[in-house]
Amino acid sequence: MVVMFLTEANNEKIVKIVSIDTGKGAKQRLIALGLHPNDLIQIVSNPGFGPILIKNISKNDARIAIGRGIAQKIKVEYVN
């Protein structure tokens, strides 16, 4: 499977989080919002600029907006 950055994932695709390589603060926040490695997430909106909206399929579709800077430090891979 090809590993890419969250910023490169296309709209409506379902991806698995491979790793979160942000700083400690951002990581702590992502974890508190229920986002962990191996979670399945769906890209709700990635317009190519501004933040990316994802929906955490592993967590009852909880929706989280992630700024591009942080999304560039999250690695994901497509699942089917």
Added chain:
Amino acid sequence: MQELLSGVELPKKLKSNTSTKTIVLVGQPNSGKSTLFNALSDVKVSTANFAGTTVEYKETHIEIFGEQVHLIDLPGIYSLNPIEPAEFVTVSFLFENPIDLILNVIDSTLITKSLELTTELLELGIPMVVVLNMKDEATKKGIQIDEFVMSKIIGVPVVKISALYRKGINELLEAISLQISPEKTYPIPAKFTFHIEKWINKIEKSIIPLNSTEFYPRFFAIKLLENPSLVSKYLISFDSNSVENAKQDILKHHQTSLFEAFAYERHHFSMELTHKTTKYTSKRTVPLIEKIDLLFLKPFPGYFFAILFFALYFLVVFWVGNALSTLLEIPLSNLGSSIEPLKTSYPFIWPLVDGLFQGFSGALGIVFPYFLPLLILTAVLEESGYMARIAFLMDAVFHQIGLHGKSVASFVMGFGCTVPAIYATRIVENRRDRLIASILINFIPCSARLTVIFALTTALTGPIWTIVIFGYILFAIAATAKVLSVFYPKPIGLIMEVPPLRYPSFTIVLRKTQYKLVEFFKIAFPFLLAGSVVFSIIDYFNFTDFLNKILQPFITSLLGLPQELGSTLVFGFLRKELAVFMTAQAFGISDLKLLPLTTHQIVIYLVFLVFYLPCVSTSAVLYKEFGAKHLGLIILVGILLSTISALIFKFVLTTFF
């Protein structure tokens, strides 16, 4: 109008009264905590401040099956490892006060995510009731939770309710009553893997807490391992060697920091808890509201809707405010003419009576009509979740001016009142972003300034100028932000939950409006009256002339305004809306339509008034939050921006119109 309330410190420590039980509501943001609080409490709600801070919480005293309880609604938290300043406050409250029962409120539609906080709360060892809120929405989404199985696993009652529709409240009250009785049950915390448990057990035995506490020693042991700075101040001594060894050992076995190791363990526990208790029945279909939501969230047509929405927002405020103001004008002017004879019969007390009347009619006839629709619309904006959509959309724009979308909520709040808006920046983790946001929020016209803008433009210039002034304000804020981001580089990223879009509850919107209105009449109203009386007396002794003379070079020569406006700016510093009826008073007229000012002068005056100085309560808050140096900076930026803006308008207006 929380300006004054927040300006005053109300340090308060909970009294430990043995007969009254203390119950706290704890939950993640948007879990419906406040809705439940409203459902449980009657109207006798008071707001108080956390000791030494100005973060507010709501509290009330109610009776549950004959038992007196003190119910406290704490600000939402995602985790007991706080990051934002507001979260720190909730967590320290839990650590520092005797608590008999925790009501953990959960949005059932987000059960898996929410149980991670529950897992942390179980570790505290305080009796709990887990409240699965929004049970109807969960059923609609095909989420079926077996509360009895869950209760068996975690050791405390689990109750399904719908706080909004007041379903399951009786069952909840029974569970609460059980949990504050001697038959109460204690939570069963998650068991971690052997490597971690081994160290917890070792450290737990060595802990001596500062105060005798209801907490499990286990809780302190866990926190010493994952977040030592949070709890070490509550402990007299502990086995620090073991903590250090544990760090090395777990790093070796798990290849992660202790913090991540614990996060992963809890994640695992809560996932398993969901698997054992929750079934998904229906197939996943995207509900209609989510499809509509996409229209608000996608840049196209999201931006279009946002602009439309704000245009509508201000139009409604304008229309409703104007209509209400006209409606109130007749009884107020009748009242005015009925006290008129006092002027000749009691000339000595006349300044007092006149001042009181001016203040009363100004507050009721000018401020209140615009304030009411603003309050209602802001509550709708918050309750529906549309605020989060705006934040999401605006992040791209805000990023350009060196901020991120999270600050948007505080900016929108700024249209209500600057003081709570500055507190709202506490959800921004980083101090640099908070400072910049706070500087800019100052320039957002709060309801007081909006009132002045609406009142003066409606009476004298017409709506075109309202739009021009607003356009300029937005431009000036963006330009200031751009300049500031040169001096304060390095914006940080956005991470924000986007709560589901909901139909705003009528009762909650009314409740919120009611709280704010009561605050307005209790706190701001007397202030307006007093200010007006002082103005009237000063006027009586011709002191305004003195103020006007001092400010004359600036006001008249530089800005080209009549010198009578000088003293209104001084009063505007006390409360911005004082400026508007002070203008009426300064010129000795009863109706704003009679003000002897040209359209150009009104526009220049308004642009200056919006930016020139933070009002006295805002200044107090800024001082408390950022210190004297930064307050000075903010005032300097304000004076510069207001003078430059007024001069630009003067130049453009006199040259081209």
